[in-house]
Amino acid sequence: MNPHGSFRRKRTKASSGEDYVNDDRNAIPPSLSLAPTIFFSTTAQSDLDQPWFHKLTSRDDAVKQLETSVAGSFIVRPSSQRSCYALSWLDETGVVRHSLIYNHLPGFSLELGGSKKVWSSLTELVLDCPFLKVGLPEKGPNTRKQQSGDDIMDALLLRLQGNDENLVSVSWTLSVLENANNLQLRDQCERRTFISFCHEEFSAPSLFKLDGHLAETVFHALANNSTVKTLILKGHFGFLRVNFTPHLSDAAVGSLCQCLQWNTTLTHLDLSNNAIGNTGAASLAVLLERNHSIRLLNLKNNFIGRDGLLRLAQSLAKNSSLDDVVVGQQFWRGNSFGRELNVSTDSYSRSLVNLIEDCYLRKRELLQPVSAGTTYFHGFLTRDEADHRLASSPNGSFLLYLNKCLPCAIVLCFKTSNMHAGDPAKPYVVLHKALYRVAWGFSFSAPPKSVFTLVESIGWYLKQNSALYSAAESAGLLLDEIRSKMQYVWHLHHLWGLRDVPSPEEAQSSPSDVFTCLQQVISRNRSFLVHPVPVPAVASLSNPSPHSLGQQCTNIT
Secondary structure, eight states: OOTTOEEEEEEOOOOOSSOOOOOSSSSOOOOSSSOOOOOOOOBOHHHHTSTTBOSSOOHHHHHHHHHTSOTTEEEEEEOSSTTEEEEEEEOTTSOEEEEEEEEOSSOEEEOSTTOOOEESSHHHHHHHOTTOOEEOOOOOGGGSOEEEHHHHHHHHHHHHHTTOTTOOEEEEEEEEEOBTTOTTOGGGOEEEEEEEETTEEEEESSOOOOOHHHHHHHHHHHHTOSSOOEEEEEOBOOGGGTTOBOOOOHHHHHHHHHHHTTOSSOOEEEOOSSOOOHHHHHHHHHHHHHOOOOOEEEOOSSOOOHHHHHHHHHHHTTOOOOOEEEOOOOEEEOSTTSOOEEEOOOHHHHHHHHHHHHHHHHHHHHHSOOOTTTOSEEEEOOHHHHHHHHTTSOTTEEEEEEOTTOTTEEEEEEEEEOTTOSOTTOOEEEEEEEEEEETTEEESSOOSSOOOOHHHHHHHHHTTOHHHHHHHHHTTOOOHHHHHHHHHHHTTHHHHSOOSOOOHHHHHTOOTTOBSSHHHHHHTTTTTOOEEOOOOSSOOOOOOOGGGHHHHHHHOO
C-alpha cells in the first residue's frame, strides 16, 4: 500500500445482513451490509473533464448541494447500477430529482418520460435538455475528509482483530474508468480502488492491490475473526476485457486459503476477476475440504485450466456445505504480450465447469424448503400418498418425491392415459418411475454401482423414523463415524453432489439419456409431464406400515 495514497470516505446505508439476491448466477451477491460498490461506466474523456461531472459524489451529497442552488442546477455522477450514470437536478418547484443515464456503448439515453433518444456523449445530452441550466462544479478535495492508505488499513485491522460486530462484510475492488473513444489507450484510463467495511466506503484515485506483507497481515486477521460473513476481493473485468485488471495472484490466494481453513464465520467469498490459475485452484481445493462455513464461492473470470478445475471438482465431492459455486468463463492469454484474453474452449474444462455448477442447481431443487405451493418436489412420501395427491388432478399431472425404499433415487409420479384399461371408468393410470443418480445427473436406467452400504441404508431409513433413531442414539449405537455417514445421506448429498469425476474419455462419451437436473427431466418430457402438482397446504407425512415396504419397492419401476 502506498503510504502517501489518500482515500475519500463516503457513508453508506446499512441493510440486512441476511438478505441477498442471486438471480443470474453470474456473481455472488454483493456485500450484504453495504450499498453496491460503484463501478464507472465507459465514457469519453471530454465528459470526464466537465465541471458538472462528479466522480466521487454520492446521491445524498448531490441532494445537499442542489437543495441550496438555483432551479435548473444539475450534477452528473456515477450510479451504483452498473453501466449507468445518475443525473440529479433541482426542478422549478425546488424538488431534487434523479434519473438514470444508460450507457449503450456507444451512446447514452435518459430514463425520463419514456424518451428513446440516444446522445453520442454526456455533454450532448446535457446541452439538449432545456431543464438543465447550471452545472454545479465538484467541490475541491479539501472539502471532504481524506485518509491515507495506512489509516484505512489500521482501521480495518483494528476492527478485524477486535471482532467488531458491525464488521460483517469487507469489500476491496479495483475499477478502471475506460475511454469509450479508444479502449486501447490504457494510459488515459482513470483508475479507482474501493474499500468498504463497517457501512463506509473509501475510494482512491489509483489502484491499490492487496498483496505482499499487507495481504498476509489482513488474511491472518481474518483467520481468527468471528464477525465477517462476506469477503469480496475483485479485480476489474472491463468492456471487451481490454482493460482486464486482476487483483489477486496465485500466491495471494494461497495465503488467503491457508488462513481461512479454520474460519467458521465466513459464508460468501467472491474472488472473481482475478489471476487465479491452477496453483490457486489447488489451494482453494484444500480450503474447501476443511472449511465448512463457506456457502457461496465465485471464481468467475480467472485463469483456471483443466487441472485446476479437476482438483476443485475432487474437493467439492467431499464438501456438502456449499450452496453455489460459480467457475464459468475461465481465460487464457492469447498472445506473447499477455494482454489479449480469450475464453477457454477446452471441451473437458467446459465439462468440468458444467459438472460443478449443475450439482448446486440440483441441490437447490432438492433442499429448498418444501412448503405449500412452492415446488413440484414433495420430499418424502409413500406411494399411496403420492397417488392421493394426483387423484383429483388432470391427465399429465406429475410430482417428484423420495421413497425410503430407494435411497439412491428420486421417484417421478405422473398421471397418464390408461391405454390397456378394460374399465371405461378408469381412463387414467398413475405411474411411478425411479430416477437414479449417475455421474452427470439423473437417469431412468439404474447404474451398476447403485448399491448403498448397510450404514447408509440404515441411515436413510432412520431419517424417516424418529423413534428408531432416538432408540439407536440412546443405546450408543451411533458412533461418530456412523453418524458422519448418515449425515451424508440425510443431506441428500448422494443425490445432488459430485460423485466420481469422469475422465476426458468418459466426458466425451456421456450418455444422451442423462438429465443434469430435475427441471431438465420435465422440459425434455413435456409430452406427458404437463401439469406440476404443488405441495398441498396440509401435507400428510406419515410413514408407511412395515408390511407395505416390500410392495412399494417392487411396484416402482
